[in-house]
Amino acid sequence: MRVLVVPFPWKTHLYNLVPLAWSLRTAGHEVRVAGWPDLLDAVTGAGLPGLAVGPGETPEVRGRRDRRQTSERAAAAKRAPQQGLGPLFDLRPDRERLGWEQVSRVFDDLVLPQARRSNDPMMEDLVALARSWRPDLVLWGAKAFAGAVAAAAVGAAHARVLYSVDVYARLREDFLHAQALQPPGRRPDALRDWLAGWAGRYGVEFSEELVDGQFTVAPFPEAFRPDPRPATLPVQYVPYNGPAVVPGWLAGPPRAPRVLMTFGDSVDDGPLRLLPVERVREILDAVADLEMELVLALPPQARRELREVPANTRVVESVPLPEVLPTCSAVVHHGGTWSFGGALRHGVPQLLIGRAFDAPLKFGCLERAGAGTAMSPDQADGPAVRSALLRLLTDRDLRANARRLGEETRAMPSPNDLAHTLQDVVAAHRAGRAPAVR
Incomplete structure (x- = not known):
C-alpha cells in the first residue's frame, strides 16, 4: 500500500514519525513524507523520500518568523484563561469539564492560531499531492490537520499520530460538551469553521475525524492515556533523534x-x-x-x-x-x-x-x-x-x-507490529468496514 506521512512542521515532530515510517517501508510498503521545504534535509537525512509542500523559505527566514510567533504565542497565553484550567488536567474519571468561556478562549487564542499558521501554507499543495499519488493511508502528526483534509479529499484511511499525552482531544471533548449547553444559534466553533472551509473546497463535509483522525496511534503506556478511547492503536516509543556520534x-x-x-x-x-x-x-x-x-x-x-x-x-x-x-x-x-x-x-x-x-x-x-x-x-x-x-x-x-x-x-506493540496492523485497518477501510482498532 501507499502511505503518506505528514508531520507537523517541526523537526522534533518529524523525528517522532521516522521509526513507524521505516517499519512500513521494511514491510514492503511505499512511503513518502510530505513536509515544509525546510524539513526536507531532515527527511532525506533519515533515509526517507520527501516531498515539499508549503512555503519555500529558508531555515533562516523560518527561524526569524518562529521567534516572532513565539512572542505572539506568549502574548496569547497571557490573554488565555490560565487560571481555572485545572479540570483539563484532572486525572479522576469523574472530573469536571471546562466551562464554555474558558475552553472557547483557549481554542481561539492558542489552538486555532497555531493550527492555521502551520497548516494553511501547505494545504493546497498537500491535497494536490494526495490527488496525484493516491495514498491508501495518511499518517498525520498531531496538529497537522492538513493531513486529515488531504486524506478525506481522496478517500484514504487516516490516523493521527500522537507525540505526547492526548491533551488536545480532551480539550476538544470539553469544548463540544460546553458547546452543547449553549443556546441554539450561539454555539460558535472556529476550529470547525476553519476545517470545514478547507474541506468544502475539495468536496468533503466536516466531521470530527478531521480533528481526531479515524483512529489514533498512541506511543506511551496505558498510564499516560488517561482517557480510554476505542479507536486507539498503542505503539511503543522507539527513539530517533537524527544522526549522532557516540562520545x-x-x-x-x-x-x-x-x-x-x-x-x-x-x-x-x-x-x-x-x-x-x-x-x-x-x-x-x-x-x-x-x-x-x-x-x-x-x-x-x-x-x-x-x-x-x-x-x-x-x-x-x-x-x-x-x-x-x-x-x-x-x-x-x-x-x-x-x-x-x-x-x-x-x-x-x-x-x-x-x-x-x-x-x-x-x-x-x-x-x-x-x-x-x-x-x-x-x-x-x-x-x-x-x-x-x-x-x-x-x-x-x-x-x-x-x-x-x-x-x-x-x-507494547513495536512499530513493526503496528505496520502489519495498519495494513489490516486499510484493508477494512477499502472494504467499507469500520477500522479494526481497539
Whole structure:
C-alpha cells in the first residue's frame, strides 16, 4: 500500500514519525513524507523520500518568523484563561469539564492560531499531492490537520499520530460538551469553521475525524492515556533523534550515578529560555556535593555564560539520548518527547521542569504512576531541584515504578507490529468496514 506521512512542521515532530515510517517501508510498503521545504534535509537525512509542500523559505527566514510567533504565542497565553484550567488536567474519571468561556478562549487564542499558521501554507499543495499519488493511508502528526483534509479529499484511511499525552482531544471533548449547553444559534466553533472551509473546497463535509483522525496511534503506556478511547492503536516509543556520534566518555561505565540534565528545544544560541543561566548556576552549586556525574547539555553561548561548573558536572553541547539514557540513574528535562519517551523506555526516574500546554497532564500521569516528579520553572531553584534529585536517586519505590514503566513500554506493540496492523485497518477501510482498532 501507499502511505503518506505528514508531520507537523517541526523537526522534533518529524523525528517522532521516522521509526513507524521505516517499519512500513521494511514491510514492503511505499512511503513518502510530505513536509515544509525546510524539513526536507531532515527527511532525506533519515533515509526517507520527501516531498515539499508549503512555503519555500529558508531555515533562516523560518527561524526569524518562529521567534516572532513565539512572542505572539506568549502574548496569547497571557490573554488565555490560565487560571481555572485545572479540570483539563484532572486525572479522576469523574472530573469536571471546562466551562464554555474558558475552553472557547483557549481554542481561539492558542489552538486555532497555531493550527492555521502551520497548516494553511501547505494545504493546497498537500491535497494536490494526495490527488496525484493516491495514498491508501495518511499518517498525520498531531496538529497537522492538513493531513486529515488531504486524506478525506481522496478517500484514504487516516490516523493521527500522537507525540505526547492526548491533551488536545480532551480539550476538544470539553469544548463540544460546553458547546452543547449553549443556546441554539450561539454555539460558535472556529476550529470547525476553519476545517470545514478547507474541506468544502475539495468536496468533503466536516466531521470530527478531521480533528481526531479515524483512529489514533498512541506511543506511551496505558498510564499516560488517561482517557480510554476505542479507536486507539498503542505503539511503543522507539527513539530517533537524527544522526549522532557516540562520545568517547560513554564507552565505559559512569564513575558515579549518572544524571542527565537537558532542556532540548527550550534552548537556543543565547541564554536558556526555560531557566536563566543564573538559575542553572544556582542548581549546579546546590548539587555540587552529591555523588553523581551530572551531564548538562547546553548550547555554546549558554556554556560560555555559565563559565565554571562543579567537579561533578560535565557540560556538553548535545548528547545522543538513545545512547546516554540507558546509562543514567535519573534525568532532569523539560518534558519533550525525546527525553520523556526515552526515559520511559529505559526505566529512568524523571524530574520534569516545563511550561508547555500539555505539561500539567503529562506531569500528573508521571506522578500518579510514581515514576518521577515535576515542578514549574518558577519552583525550580537550587534547594528544590536538589531535594527532587535525591528522591530520584534514593527512593526505592519510585525507582521500581520507573523500571516497571520501562518494561510496559518495551512490551507494547513495536512499530513493526503496528505496520502489519495498519495494513489490516486499510484493508477494512477499502472494504467499507469500520477500522479494526481497539
